[in-house]
Amino acid sequence: MTDLRQGASGAVLAASLAARPEVGGEGYWQIAWRRFKKHRVAIVGASVILLFMATAVFAPFLTRYEFDQIDLYRRKAVPSFSHPLGTDELGHDVFTRLLYAGRISLTVGFTAALTAAVLGTLVGGISGFYGRWLDNVLMRVTDVMFSIPALPVLIVLARYMGGSVLGIVLVLSVFAWMGTARLVRGDMLRLRTQDFADAARALGASDARILFRHLVPNALAPVLVAGTLTVGGAILSEAGLSFLGIGIQPPTPSWGNMLQNAQDFIWTTPWLAVWPGAMIFLTVLSFNFLGDGLRDALDPRLKV
Amino acid sequence: MSAGPANDILLDVRKLVKYFPITKGFIVQRQVGAVKAVDGVSFAIRRGETLGLVGESGSGKTTTGRVILRLMEPTSGEVFFEGRNLFKITKEELRKLRRDMQIIFQDPYSSLNPRMTVGDIIGEPLEIHNLARGKEKVRRVQELLEVVGLSPHHTNRYPHEFSGGQRQRIGIARALAVNPKLIICDEPVSALDVSIQAQVLNLLEELQKEFGLTYLFIAHDLSVVKHISDRIAVMYLGKIVEIATADELFSNPQHPYTEALLSAVPIPHPGFRRDRIILPGDVPSPVNPPSGCRFHTRCLYARESCSINEQDLVDYWGNGHTVACEVQPFRQQRSKAAVLKQPTA
Numbered sequence: 001m002t003d004l005r006q007g008a009s010g011a012v013l014a015a016s017l018a019a020r021p022e023v024g025g026e027g028y029w030q031i032a033w034r035r036f037k038k039h040r041v042a043i044v045g046a047s048v049i050l051l052f053m054a055t056a057v058f059a060p061f062l063t064r065y066e067f068d069q070i071d072l073y074r075r076k077a078v079p080s081f082s083h084p085l086g087t088d089e090l091g092h093d094v095f096t097r098l099l100y101a102g103r104i105s106l107t108v109g110f111t112a113a114l115t116a117a118v119l120g121t122l123v124g125g126i127s128g129f130y131g132r133w134l135d136n137v138l139m140r141v142t143d144v145m146f147s148i149p150a151l152p153v154l155i156v157l158a159r160y161m162g163g164s165v166l167g168i169v170l171v172l173s174v175f176a177w178m179g180t181a182r183l184v185r186g187d188m189l190r191l192r193t194q195d196f197a198d199a200a201r202a203l204g205a206s207d208a209r210i211l212f213r214h215l216v217p218n219a220l221a222p223v224l225v226a227g228t229l230t231v232g233g234a235i236l237s238e239a240g241l242s243f244l245g246i247g248i249q250p251p252t253p254s255w256g257n258m259l260q261n262a263q264d265f266i267w268t269t270p271w272l273a274v275w276p277g278a279m280i281f282l283t284v285l286s287f288n289f290l291g292d293g294l295r296d297a298l299d300p301r302l303k304v
Numbered sequence: 305m306s307a308g309p310a311n312d313i314l315l316d317v318r319k320l321v322k323y324f325p326i327t328k329g330f331i332v333q334r335q336v337g338a339v340k341a342v343d344g345v346s347f348a349i350r351r352g353e354t355l356g357l358v359g360e361s362g363s364g365k366t367t368t369g370r371v372i373l374r375l376m377e378p379t380s381g382e383v384f385f386e387g388r389n390l391f392k393i394t395k396e397e398l399r400k401l402r403r404d405m406q407i408i409f410q411d412p413y414s415s416l417n418p419r420m421t422v423g424d425i426i427g428e429p430l431e432i433h434n435l436a437r438g439k440e441k442v443r444r445v446q447e448l449l450e451v452v453g454l455s456p457h458h459t460n461r462y463p464h465e466f467s468g469g470q471r472q473r474i475g476i477a478r479a480l481a482v483n484p485k486l487i488i489c490d491e492p493v494s495a496l497d498v499s500i501q502a503q504v505l506n507l508l509e510e511l512q513k514e515f516g517l518t519y520l521f522i523a524h525d526l527s528v529v530k531h532i533s534d535r536i537a538v539m540y541l542g543k544i545v546e547i548a549t550a551d552e553l554f555s556n557p558q559h560p561y562t563e564a565l566l567s568a569v570p571i572p573h574p575g576f577r578r579d580r581i582i583l584p585g586d587v588p589s590p591v592n593p594p595s596g597c598r599f600h601t602r603c604l605y606a607r608e609s610c611s612i613n614e615q616d617l618v619d620y621w622g623n624g625h626t627v628a629c630e631v632q633p634f635r636q637q638r639s640k641a642a643v644l645k646q647p648t649a
Binding site for chain 2: 194202
C-alpha cells in the first residue's frame with residue numbers, strides 16, 4: 001500500500017515538473033504591481049486619471065459640439081439636456097470645452113513631468129556617476145535653480161514663450177527637474193559602489209552602458225513617484241499661469257483659462273467656475289493618491 | 305615589451321601603490337593626507353597557478369585586486385599581464401583585454417544587478433564582446449548555468465529568487481562567459497555558510513582544472529586559502545610580508561606576523577591545542593603607518609633597527625620562500641609557538 005502511494009506521488013511530482021519545465025521569475029516591477037493593486041485609494045486615483053485621459057482622447061465622440069463653436073442665442077445657459085453643464089458667456093458648450101481642456105491640461109502635466117523627470121535623471125545620473133568637479137558644478141546649478149523664486153520668472157518666461165502648449169511645457173519643466181536630480185544623484189552615489197557596477201566595468205562595459213543599463217534602472221522607482229506628483233503640480237501651475245492670463249490662450253481651452261474666464265461671472269453663473277475647478281481638484285488629488293500608492297508599492301525596503 | 309617577464313608568468317605585479325586621498329574643503333578641495341591602502345606590493349602568478357592573498361580586514365587585499373583589474377586607478381607601479389603593462393595600454397586595448405581577466409565578488413547580493421534576469425546577467429559579457437547573439441547566446445547561457453551546477457531553466461529568473469550560494473554560482477558563470485585566463489576571486493566564499501563554502505570551493509577547483517584558469521584568491525580565512533592555493537602571500541598594512549608555497553608557509557612560517565596569523569587557525573579536533581600568539585595592540589592606521597617595518601609596533605621579536613629599516617621581500621634560502629623580515633630568519637632557535645604540538649598527518 002505505502003509503496004504504491006509513494007509511487008503514485010512520485011509520478012505526480014514528475015508530471016508536474018514536466019508540465020512546467022520553463023521557470024519564469026517574477027521581477028521587481030511585477031512584484032511592485034502586485035503590491036500596488038492592494039492599495040485601494042491609489043487604484044481609485046489611477047482609475048480617475050485613466051477615465052479623464054479617455055474622455056480627453058475620445059472627446060469628439062462624446063459631444064455634438066466643437067470646442068470653439070459659439071451659440072450667441074444660448075449664452076450663460078443653465079445646464080439642460082442639450083447642454084449638460086450649461087454654456088458660457090459666448091455660448092460655448094461647457095461640457096465640450098471641459099473635455100478638450102482636459103487634453104491640454106493633461107498633456108501639459110504629463111509632458112512637463114516627463115521632461116522634468118528625464119532632465120532630472122540625466123543631471124542627477126551624470127552628477128552622481130562621474131562625481132568630482134562635474135558633480136560639484138551640476139549640484140551647484142541645481143542649488144541655484146532651487147533658489148530662484150519660480151513664479152516671477154515663470155510669469156516673465158511665459159510672457160515670451162507662453163500661449164503655446166510647448167512654451168508652457170518648457171517653462172514648467174525648467175523649474176521642476178531639480179528634486180528628481182537630487183534624488184537620482186543620491187541613489188547613484190550608493191549604486192555606483194555596488195559590486196554589480198564593478199562587475200560590468202570588469203566585463204568591459206562602457207560608461208553609458210553601466211549608467212543606463214545598470215544604475216539608472218535601479219534608481220527609477222523614486223523618479224516614478226516624484227514624476228507622478230510632478231504631473232499634479234504641473235497641472236496646478238498651468239492652471240495658475242492660465243488664470244493669470246499668461247498660460248494657454250483662448251480660444252484653446254484649458255482648465256486654467258476656463259477658470260479665469262469664469263471669475264467675471266462667479267455670482268451670476270457659478271457653474272462656469274465649479275466644473276473646471278472640480279476637474280483640476282479631482283485630477284491633482286488623483287495624481288497624489290497614485291503617487292502615494294506607487295511610493296508604498298516601490299518601497300526601497302522591498303529588497304529584490 | 306622587453307620589460308615583460310618570463311613566459312610562464314601570467315600576471316606580474318611590481319611595486320603596486322594605491323593611495324586614497326583624504327580631501328577637505330567645500331568647493332576647492334585640497335588634499336590633507338592619504339590612506340595608504342596598498343604600498344608597494346610585488347608578486348607574480350604563473351599560468352594555471354592559484355596564489356592566495358591573505359591578511360586581515362584593511363590590509364589592502366581587495367584594493368590590490370581591484371587595482372590590478374583597473375577598477376580603480378593605481379597611484380604608481382606596474383602590472384604586466386602576459387607581458388603587457390596594463391597601466392600603459394589604451395582604453396580600447398584594455399576593453400579587449402578585459403576578456404582575459406575576470407573577478408568574482410565577496411557579496412553575492414550586491415554583485416548581481418537586481419533588475420536583470422539571470423539570462424541577461426550571464427549574457428551581458430557575450431553581448432559586450434560580441435561573442436554570441438540570439439539563439440546562440442541563449443544556448444551559451446544555458447551551457448554556462450550547467451557548468452556552474454545550476455539548472456538551465458533558471459535563465460528567466462531574477463537574482464532575488466536564489467540563495468547566496470546559487471547567486472555566487474551565477475557570478476562565477478558571468479565571469480566564465482568570456483573564457484578568461486585569470487580570475488581574481490575576492491573572498492568568494494566569505495559570505496557563505498560553511499557547508500556551501502566547500503561546494504563553491506570545489507566548483508572553483510573543478511573549473512580551474514577544466515578551463516586551465518589562474519586564480520588570485522583573496523581571503524582572510526587561512527584554512528580556505530590553504531585548501532585552494534599553490535602559493536600564499538601574506539599582507540599586512542598594504543605590504544606583502546611573506547610569500548611561500550602553501551605547505552611551506554604552514555609548516556615553516558618565517559615572518560612573525562604570519563606566525564601569529566597561523567596560530568589563530570582553529571584545529572578541527574578536540575584533542576589538539578596549540579599556543580595562540582596574541583598580538584599586542586591594534587592594526588595601526590594606514591593613514592599614518594609605522595616607519596621601517598610596519599609590523600614592528602606589534603612584533604614580539606622587534607629590535608631597534610626594525611623601526612628604521614624598510615623591509616623588502618628577500619629569498620634567504622633560494623627556494624622561492626621570500627620574507628620581509630631581517631630578524632626572524634636568523635634566529636637560531638626558532639619559536640615553535642605556531643607549530644602544532646602534535647602534528648596531524
